[in-house]
Amino acid sequence: MPTLYDVAAIGNALVDVIAQASDAFLEAEGLVKGSMQLVDADYSAGLYGRMGQAVEASGGSACNTVAGVASLGGTGAHIGKVGRDALGEVFAHDLNAIGARFAGGVLKDATPTGRCLINVTPEGERTMCTFLGAAALLEPEDVQAEVIESAQTVFLEGYLFDPPPARQAFAKAAGLARAAGRLVAITLSDAFVIDRHREALLGFIDTQVDVLFANEGEITSLYRTATFDEAIDAVRGHAKIAALTRGEQGSVIVTGGEMHEIAAIPVQKVVDTTGAGDQYAAGFLFGLARGRSLSHCGQLGSMAASEVISHYGPRPQTSLKELAAKSGL
Amino acid sequence: MPTLYDVAAIGNALVDVIAQASDAFLEAEGLVKGSMQLVDADYSAGLYGRMGQAVEASGGSACNTVAGVASLGGTGAHIGKVGRDALGEVFAHDLNAIGARFAGGVLKDATPTGRCLINVTPEGERTMCTFLGAAALLEPEDVQAEVIESAQTVFLEGYLFDPPPARQAFAKAAGLARAAGRLVAITLSDAFVIDRHREALLGFIDTQVDVLFANEGEITSLYRTATFDEAIDAVRGHAKIAALTRGEQGSVIVTGGEMHEIAAIPVQKVVDTTGAGDQYAAGFLFGLARGRSLSHCGQLGSMAASEVISHYGPRPQTSLKELAAKSGL
Numbered sequence: 001m002p003t004l005y006d007v008a009a010i011g012n013a014l015v016d017v018i019a020q021a022s023d024a025f026l027e028a029e030g031l032v033k034g035s036m037q038l039v040d041a042d043y044s045a046g047l048y049g050r051m052g053q054a055v056e057a058s059g060g061s062a063c064n065t066v067a068g069v070a071s072l073g074g075t076g077a078h079i080g081k082v083g084r085d086a087l088g089e090v091f092a093h094d095l096n097a098i099g100a101r102f103a104g105g106v107l108k109d110a111t112p113t114g115r116c117l118i119n120v121t122p123e124g125e126r127t128m129c130t131f132l133g134a135a136a137l138l139e140p141e142d143v144q145a146e147v148i149e150s151a152q153t154v155f156l157e158g159y160l161f162d163p164p165p166a167r168q169a170f171a172k173a174a175g176l177a178r179a180a181g182r183l184v185a186i187t188l189s190d191a192f193v194i195d196r197h198r199e200a201l202l203g204f205i206d207t208q209v210d211v212l213f214a215n216e217g218e219i220t221s222l223y224r225t226a227t228f229d230e231a232i233d234a235v236r237g238h239a240k241i242a243a244l245t246r247g248e249q250g251s252v253i254v255t256g257g258e259m260h261e262i263a264a265i266p267v268q269k270v271v272d273t274t275g276a277g278d279q280y281a282a283g284f285l286f287g288l289a290r291g292r293s294l295s296h297c298g299q300l301g302s303m304a305a306s307e308v309i310s311h312y313g314p315r316p317q318t319s320l321k322e323l324a325a326k327s328g329l
Numbered sequence: 330m331p332t333l334y335d336v337a338a339i340g341n342a343l344v345d346v347i348a349q350a351s352d353a354f355l356e357a358e359g360l361v362k363g364s365m366q367l368v369d370a371d372y373s374a375g376l377y378g379r380m381g382q383a384v385e386a387s388g389g390s391a392c393n394t395v396a397g398v399a400s401l402g403g404t405g406a407h408i409g410k411v412g413r414d415a416l417g418e419v420f421a422h423d424l425n426a427i428g429a430r431f432a433g434g435v436l437k438d439a440t441p442t443g444r445c446l447i448n449v450t451p452e453g454e455r456t457m458c459t460f461l462g463a464a465a466l467l468e469p470e471d472v473q474a475e476v477i478e479s480a481q482t483v484f485l486e487g488y489l490f491d492p493p494p495a496r497q498a499f500a501k502a503a504g505l506a507r508a509a510g511r512l513v514a515i516t517l518s519d520a521f522v523i524d525r526h527r528e529a530l531l532g533f534i535d536t537q538v539d540v541l542f543a544n545e546g547e548i549t550s551l552y553r554t555a556t557f558d559e560a561i562d563a564v565r566g567h568a569k570i571a572a573l574t575r576g577e578q579g580s581v582i583v584t585g586g587e588m589h590e591i592a593a594i595p596v597q598k599v600v601d602t603t604g605a606g607d608q609y610a611a612g613f614l615f616g617l618a619r620g621r622s623l624s625h626c627g628q629l630g631s632m633a634a635s636e637v638i639s640h641y642g643p644r645p646q647t648s649l650k651e652l653a654a655k656s657g658l
Contacts (some may be wrong), residue, residue: 019426020646053396053423055642056385067382086415086441094382097348112415313384317349317641 001180003174004150005101006074006289007282010143010173011062012135013080013104014086014114018274018312021119023082026127034119036128040160044131047117056087057313059116060135061189062157064275064314068282068304070098071320074289077101077147079173083134085114105142107134122310124270132163140163140172148173149180151303152289153211155281158189161197174208183288185211187281188218198222205239211288212239213281216246221306232259243298245280247273250302253294262298265306275314279304283320300329330509333479334430335618336611339472340391340486341464342409343431343443344416347603347641348383350448355456364448364623365457365519373460376446385416386642387423388445389464390518391486393604393643397611397633399427400649403618406476408502409433412463416442417563434471436463453599453638461492468494469501477502478509481618482540484610487518490526503537512617514540515548516610527551534568540617541568542610545575556591561588572627574609576602579631582623591627594635604643608633612649629658 012149026033029047040051048054058067066076081104082088088106091113095102114135119127138160148154154177160166177184186209189193194201201222205212212235216228219242223234228246232254235242242254250264283300292300304320311317355362358376368376377383387396395405407424410433411417417435420442443464448456467489476482483506489495506513515538517523523530530551534541539600541564545557548571551564557575561583564571571583579593612629621629633649640646 048422049425051422051426053387053426053644054419056419058382090383090385093377093380096378097380097382311641312646315382 001146002151003152004075005077005152007066007069007153007155007285008079008147008151009062009066009075009155010079010158010160010170012060012114012132013063013082013091014060014116014130015090015312016057016059016116016118016274017048017054018057018118018120021052021121023121024119026119030120031127031129032077034125035192036130037192039129039131040043041131044115044117044129047129051117051119053224055312056090058091059314061159061187061278062155063095064278065282065285066095066100067098067156067315068279068320069180069286070075071102071316072282072286072300072304072324074286077103077151079143079147081107081142082106082137083107083111083113086111087115088134103144104146107137118274120272120274124273126272126274131168134278136163136166138169140169143169143173145176147164148176149182151182153183153185153285155285156184156186158187158193158201158203161193161253165302175227178208180206183210185213185285187213187277188222189215192219194218194221206305210240212242213277214242214244215277216244219244241294243284244302245277251280251298253298255294260295262295262302265302267306267310268310273309276305278314279308279316294329300324303327303329330475330478332481333404334479335398336395336398336484336614337406337408337476337480338391338395338486339408339489339499341443341447341461341488342411342420343389343390343459343464344393344420345388345445345447345603345643346377346383347386347449348381350381350450352388352450355448355450358446360456360458362456363454364521365459366521368458368460370460373444373446373458376458378448379624380448380653381564382599384641385419386438386644387420388504388643390488390516390607391484392424393607394484394611394614395424395429396427396644396652397608397649398615399429400634400645401615401629402610402650403615406430406432406480408437408472408476410463410467410471412436412440412442414441415505416444417442417463432473432476433467436466440466445637447603449601453602453640454602465492465495467498469498472498472502474505476506478511480511482512482514482614482644484614485513485515487516487522487530490522490529493569514541514542514614516583516606517551520546520550523547523550538588539569541571542606543571544606545573548573572613572630574606580609581625582627584623589624589627594631596635596639599638604637604640605634607643608637608645625658629653632656632658
């Protein structure tokens with residue numbers, strides 16, 4: 001199968017609803033800063049009613065990564081599920097508009113497109129409540145073999161370990177990719193996902209995963225270690241490549257006996273960290289698909305992350321391709 | 330009737346769909362840069378399909394002004410019409426969330442909430458194609474006397490001169506306001522609106538309007554003058570107060586024999602001029618409602634406009650109240 005995509009991502013198809021919020025608001029709502037939790041339709045409607053003026057933008061962790069790959073000049077496809085409504089149209093439009101392909105499904109029933117309510121506190125931290133809606137109904141039939149087999153890397157969003165049919169879709173994609181000699185990458189997404197599915201994730205990483213993305217909180221949670229350094233020791237020999245991000249402390253890439261430390265690129269003002277990890281993955285996976293060294297991949301990741309945290313919203317607002325050229329990457 | 334609102338605005342209830350675009354895109358689409366044109370549902374759907382990745386945010390010129398008044402610590406109400414759909418919920422939510430009141434109507438039929446497709450070119454200029462949808466179905470019954478009579482100023486959006494039932498709603502509001510001894514303000518909105526309705530607008534301004542907002546292009550178009558200075562001479566004696574904006578050249582406030590020149594407040598980078606005029610009106614009308622001098626009102630307008638052009642989106646992202654305090658206003 002010829003290569004059509006640098007990255008084919010499987011993840012929740014979500015529209016983000018982004019509002020500014022105070023620490024007091026999070027406390028009054030009983031929300032843990034920086035967390036992502038799944039909520040039902042009623043909770044979502046109630047919280048939305050109390051949130052501030054918001055902006056809506058296509059999101060979904062893995063889909064943000066596809067947008068980043070496209071901004072770097074690469075090609076991407078996204079597999080997810082939307083409802084037959086205005087937000088579903090917005091999601092598909094935005095993928096099309098960046099030259100990527102929406103290879104997922106559209107529900108025929110009345111389940112609405114999923115949404116992620118994001119409260120951004122003044123320091124730029126985001127706290128997310130996700131009503132999955134249609135996204136949770138992703139199922140194995142939505143994964144088309146021709147999409148997986150024509151992608152350099154299949155990128156899986158850890159959030160999909162939650163809904164059982166989506167987890168089956170996930171397993172199907174990983175199986176197809178391995179059979180076709182394609183790379184499998186996964187992002188751990190969230191500490192609570194890890195708590196719910198630690199054993200399943202550890203087994204999956206050992207047997208299926210070439211590239212593991214995690215931030216400091218996630219990797220220490222996965223291996224139940226007290227420190228980041230212990231987590232680095234723990235991950236060796238499990239994923240072939242682990243790209244571990246640490247916010248302003250940059251990232252560490254671990255592979256076999258090697259370790260590459262990559263500096264973060266400082267920004268004038270951190271406005272909104274939404275999408276930082278997604279864009280790091282975009283830079284890294286684009287570099288990998290184009291045969292760059294692991295250090296180079298990490299630098300592309302840092303660059304993409306620095307762009308996205310300097311404005312509201314989870315996707316690049318400037319051409320990452322031009323930014324890479326300017327940065328000598 | 331006690332005063333409940335600094336400003337009650339009547340305007341199109343629209344959700345903005347904002348995307349970055351090149352000059353070449355505008356040319357290929359046959360769009361005149363900086364213009365606003367009304368389009369039908371089919372044209373809107375076609376253009377949207379060709380536009381780039383977009384962000385959705387509540388808009389509508391007069392409603393942006395209400396949002397600015399709220400950000401300054403004032404009170405506002407908005408009268409407009411939305412459809413019974415997700416975008417209509419977004420519009421009402423965002424008004425509620427800023428502590429303002431949505432005093433308009435919700436349609437019961439299937440007409441969708443209106444949307445304004447905004448293509449922002451690299452220098453920050455916006456070109457708008459508006460599908461009015463439900464907004465165009467505003468009618469006199471939607472204007473509640475108690476809202477108009479309890480507002481210091483009724484602020485009318487010139488765009489509403491287009492749909493006949495909305496223009497009747499507009500006339501009803503102006504009549505109620507004058508009878509209650511309240512101020513009537515109007516913004517000319519757009520040069521094409523003026524072309525279509527010059528005589529009606531001139532008559533309305535002469536007989537009903539206390540405060541007229543217009544930019545340079547609009548005021549010279551209204552009075553068919555070759556220069557801005559000639560337009561200043563022409564406007565004297567028609568509106569009691571005319572607040573005329575000139576982008577980076579600031580604004581001029583004309584009243585009787587007096588004239589106040591107000592400097593623009595320079596910004597580091599003009600990102601998106603969407604909402605500049607709306608926010609100027611917000612600062613000005615808030616100042617007027619609070620008994621400030623005309624110069625002070627103009628300075629509040631300049632300040633509010635400078636905030637909104639330094640980011641994407643037509644509404645303030647920082648507290649204008651705090652900004653005013655910092656600026657000694």
